[in-house]
Each structure stands twice: as C-alpha cells, then as structure tokens.
Amino acid sequence: MSKTIAIYFSDSEPMAYPFNKKQYLEIYQQIISELESRGIKVFIVRGDSYIKNGRFGKGWQFVNEKLKESAGEVHVDLIFNRDDKNTIPIIDDCKIINQPEFDQLCVDKVKTFETFPDISPKTASIHSYQGYLEQIEKWRMKPEEMIVLKKNFETEGRGIFIIPIADVKKSSYKDWNNVMVQEFIDSSIGIPGITDGLHDLRVTVINGKPINSFLRVPKKGSYLANVAQGGSGTSIDLKKVPKEVIEFVYRIDKKVKKYYPAIYSADFIHSGKGYRLLELNSRPGVQHPEWSKTYKKFNDGIIEMLIAAVNE
Structure with missing residues (x-):
C-alpha cells in the first residue's frame, strides 16, 4: 500500500x-x-x-x-x-x-538559549516595558550600549530592533508580550577568509549531517542579515566553514539526535569573543539554483529524509 x-x-x-x-x-x-x-x-x-x-x-x-x-x-x-x-x-x-518539541526548541529563542547557554548570546524573555527596564538593570547595561529586541516566535527578521538602549521606547512595541531581549554581538570583524564585515553564517543540517552553508550579510545601514529584510546570501563551501563552527554544529546535534528525523539550520556570528549561535531554524526553506550552488544536494537530502521517514 x-x-x-x-x-x-x-x-x-x-x-x-x-x-x-x-x-x-x-x-x-x-x-x-x-x-x-x-x-x-x-x-x-x-x-x-x-x-x-x-x-x-x-x-x-x-x-x-x-x-x-x-x-x-x-x-x-x-x-x-x-x-x-x-x-x-x-x-x-x-x-x-520536525517533532513538536524540537520545533519549539528552535522557534522559541529563549528555549534555544537555555539549551545552549555557553555558545549563545545572553537572552531573556520579557512581557512588558517595565520588564525590559528591569532586565537591562539586571544586566547592568549603559544607555549607549546596543541591545537586540525581538518578537519571540517571529520569523524572517520581523519585529527585530538592534539599537542603543537609550533609543528603546515604550512605543517600540504596541504589545510587549513575548518580547525577547538579547545581548548584542558585534560581528563587524567578519570571518577570516570569508567576509570582512557584518554577517551571519548558516549551516543546514539533515539528520546530523551538515549539508551546505550560506553567508548572509545585511544591506548597508542595517544589522539584519535576513534576505527577507534586504540582506544578501552567498553559498559557502562546507570545507571553508571554520572548524569551530562545525564543532558547534556537532555539539548541537548531540542534543538534537533524539528528535530524528530532523532538519534544521544553525546561524552563527563571529566577534572578538569567538563564534556564537544566533538561532536555530527548524524550517529552513527549499533551495533554488538562483540562490544556492548546492541546492540539489540540500533538496535531494530532503527527499531522501522524507522517503526514509514515511517508510519507517
């Protein structure tokens, strides 16, 4: 049948x-x-x-x-x-x-931080403007320092502010429920041999195997590397991905293995403090030859994963 x-x-x-x-x-x-x-x-x-x-x-x-x-x-x-x-x-x-538990681990950026705190930027969940002020005070941050605010559970860069703390106003969000406040990581030093400026580096993974990688860079004047927000993406040969990033991918996958079959991507940035995991995405999009040199490898990986899973 x-x-x-x-x-x-x-x-x-x-x-x-x-x-x-x-x-x-x-x-x-x-x-x-x-x-x-x-x-x-x-x-x-x-x-x-x-x-x-x-x-x-x-x-x-x-x-x-x-x-x-x-x-x-x-x-x-x-x-x-x-x-x-x-x-x-x-x-x-x-x-x-993906299984709901793993999907939520990726979608909920606070859960991602709590699962991988040693390789992620400091992250906290807040539900009001007053909660935001209390969190900034708890972290002992100064008005001139940069901060990242995100609407948790949103995708494609929607609802994100990367601005000085002094510029955050109560009116920044109509609804402060499910807002995430995150430490700003300055990636302007780039990645040696890959890029000279602001970036994030994505590695896509299917059942524990890194399939391909993309460098995403923001448009001029922006910190957001999401293509949906005007950023641009370039395929990167997996052999050129820094060893530390690949080691992080395998560390992450050790905790993900219980959710197989699984497909996800992991986004990293590089700063003076080393590499950090920005987020996990449990629904990385299919790839087209106009966007990716290794689109066929990724899409074929999806096909084989689905065939194996439905026949188990």
Missing part, C-alpha cells in the same frame, strides 16, 4: 505562499514529482485543516502542474511542517518532521 505525505503551509489559499513565488513553486514541484516517482502520494495541506490522527479536512495535489483539491478528507502517514507563521497546531498523533 502506498504511503502519503502532507506538506503543511500556513496560509489557507492553495496558491498562497510559497507557491506565489516562482522559484519556490518550481522547486516544490520538482521535489513532489520525485517523491511521486518513488510511489509516494503527496498532498499540500494548509491553515487550520488538521483534524486528528493524520487526517486533514482537505488538501491539494499537483495534476499537470495545477493544484487539484481533494474530494474529501486527506489521510496521511507523515507531515512535513513548512509553517512560516507558527499556525500549525501541536500534532502528537501523527508522524511529523
């Missing part, structure tokens, strides 16, 4: 993100075509359609490069979580990549 995989996205409309972007649409169609050629059915599922026990209210399949809605409920053996807005419910009654 053939197995079925559901690929979950946040938005409810069938051709919404990521299929409204040509490159993402192309790559997902290629991945799905390969899975189907190996005898696996693949459905796109979205929004709040999950019922229970691997059942969704509806789904869509690509037929002649067009999405066709299912006639009724969709029953699946494996869910591949591609949620970009943290809308997916906690699913513990069907096999899912």
Whole structure:
C-alpha cells in the first residue's frame, strides 16, 4: 500500500505562499514529482485543516502542474511542517518532521538559549516595558550600549530592533508580550577568509549531517542579515566553514539526535569573543539554483529524509 505525505503551509489559499513565488513553486514541484516517482502520494495541506490522527479536512495535489483539491478528507502517514507563521497546531498523533518539541526548541529563542547557554548570546524573555527596564538593570547595561529586541516566535527578521538602549521606547512595541531581549554581538570583524564585515553564517543540517552553508550579510545601514529584510546570501563551501563552527554544529546535534528525523539550520556570528549561535531554524526553506550552488544536494537530502521517514 502506498504511503502519503502532507506538506503543511500556513496560509489557507492553495496558491498562497510559497507557491506565489516562482522559484519556490518550481522547486516544490520538482521535489513532489520525485517523491511521486518513488510511489509516494503527496498532498499540500494548509491553515487550520488538521483534524486528528493524520487526517486533514482537505488538501491539494499537483495534476499537470495545477493544484487539484481533494474530494474529501486527506489521510496521511507523515507531515512535513513548512509553517512560516507558527499556525500549525501541536500534532502528537501523527508522524511529523520536525517533532513538536524540537520545533519549539528552535522557534522559541529563549528555549534555544537555555539549551545552549555557553555558545549563545545572553537572552531573556520579557512581557512588558517595565520588564525590559528591569532586565537591562539586571544586566547592568549603559544607555549607549546596543541591545537586540525581538518578537519571540517571529520569523524572517520581523519585529527585530538592534539599537542603543537609550533609543528603546515604550512605543517600540504596541504589545510587549513575548518580547525577547538579547545581548548584542558585534560581528563587524567578519570571518577570516570569508567576509570582512557584518554577517551571519548558516549551516543546514539533515539528520546530523551538515549539508551546505550560506553567508548572509545585511544591506548597508542595517544589522539584519535576513534576505527577507534586504540582506544578501552567498553559498559557502562546507570545507571553508571554520572548524569551530562545525564543532558547534556537532555539539548541537548531540542534543538534537533524539528528535530524528530532523532538519534544521544553525546561524552563527563571529566577534572578538569567538563564534556564537544566533538561532536555530527548524524550517529552513527549499533551495533554488538562483540562490544556492548546492541546492540539489540540500533538496535531494530532503527527499531522501522524507522517503526514509514515511517508510519507517
């Protein structure tokens, strides 16, 4: 009997993100075509359609490069979580990549810090402007020092401020609930042999194996290296990734191994204090030849991971 995989996205409309972007649409169609050629059915599922026990209210399949809605409920053996807005419910009654506990470890940046405190910037969770003031006082920081504020659980650089403490106002956020305050790490010294200035270095990992790496640099006048915020990315040969970073990846994976099968990326920055883990991302996007020299290695890794997981 053939197995079925559901690929979950946040938005409810069938051709919404990521299929409204040509490159993402192309790559997902290629991945799905390969899975189907190996005898696996693949459905796109979205929004709040999950019922229970691997059942969704509806789904869509690509037929002649067009999405066709299912006639009724969709029953699946494996869910591949591609949620970009943290809308997916906690699913513990069907096999899912990534497992909810690991997904939350990555999504919740405070949990990431608490799990890897010795290699991460100081991080704390606050829920009010007064809580922010108390945290700054606790850390004994001066008004001229830089601080990082993030809306916890957000992605793609949304809700981030990297500014002097003196510039933080109560009006910086309409709602200070679930705000994360983090030590600022100055990466302007670059990475020897790779870049001369501000950056972050991403390593993508599938089941413990580093697959590829990207250098991301912010646009002029910004500290945010996220491509969604105007940053730019360049593929980096894994052989050029600093040894210390790869050692950190393996240290991280020792704690992640219990969640296999797992896919994630780890973002690092380099400063005068060495390398630090900025964040983990449990939903790294598929890769396109316009963005990555090693896109095929990564996308093939996703395919093989899904095939192995659904057949276990």
